[in-house]
Amino acid sequence: MMKIDQKDRQILRVLAREGRISNLALAERVALSPSATLRRVQALEAAGVIAGYRAMLDPAKMGQGFVAYLSVGLKTHTKSAQAAFEQAMAAASEVRECHNVTGNVEYLLRVEAADLPAYKRFHTDILGALPQVSTITTYVVIGSPKDERK
Amino acid sequence: MMKIDQKDRQILRVLAREGRISNLALAERVALSPSATLRRVQALEAAGVIAGYRAMLDPAKMGQGFVAYLSVGLKTHTKSAQAAFEQAMAAASEVRECHNVTGNVEYLLRVEAADLPAYKRFHTDILGALPQVSTITTYVVIGSPKDERK
DNA sequence: CAATCAATGATGAAAATTGACCAGAAAGAC
């Protein structure tokens, strides 16, 4: 585990919001020389603190107007049932996130689809076809007042 | 709304995974000249299809070992109650995402905290203190077999 | 078939990246 000082936190805070900021601008923002800044960023990347960089795409602007979170409960909690479910989720392009959680359900999914019919296809053809699944609850996203996903 | 062709989709697919790739490398990847590639990227940014770029930070490596999703139900569904709740979420640094959803709850939150005590503080002092909140259910994230958040 | 419009590729100047090298501060050993 690497030690993260105040300057590192400053850098991370900036990069979390502006992942494509130039090293020069970043250096100026955190009041450091470009080379020192670069060294820190590289160290943070090497340590895995920065796992990568992503462009944030707007689903609506890409014709993916339908976003929902689903809670999924499994019939059995065997390792093989979980593995099979996770494999199906990995293969499903509509599934952007699949979190294994504690509580009265096993999984929480984020699903993005073009529209309601497309979502229905996923719901019935993919999820509904899985023998491990026992309960599905859909929470359609109306809006996201805050979204700092990183 | 801008039209997005196959090349654009290629570009987006690459940028979604490697947000900091150089324009030169991106151009090579999608088999286009650098200038044409840059123009497309700029158009996508201007159209809002690319909403921004983010560094993906590893919560665990930053001492934020505790990640949970919470479903939150409100007592009343007035506009003012929602606004007050959303404002509180915007102010809470532990809250990384706040989605307004349909279903038997109003909100779905993603919360990241250093550990269980830190989470408890958020749960009781912040969420518990809000008069609008009626129900809270916590789903602690054990693992994320898939996470393509963008 | 000519004209027009859109998109591409080429070019080059300006800017950014990135690593080598050096200086100074902090920590530890004696």
Place this chain on the structure above:
DNA sequence: GTCTTTCTGGTCAATTTTCATCATTGATTG
């Protein structure tokens, strides 16, 4: 206290990238 050792920052220059401009290609329309 002094001498190392280590760590972090700054400077600078070579390399690479960005990005605006311009000519060309190709498709579409009248």
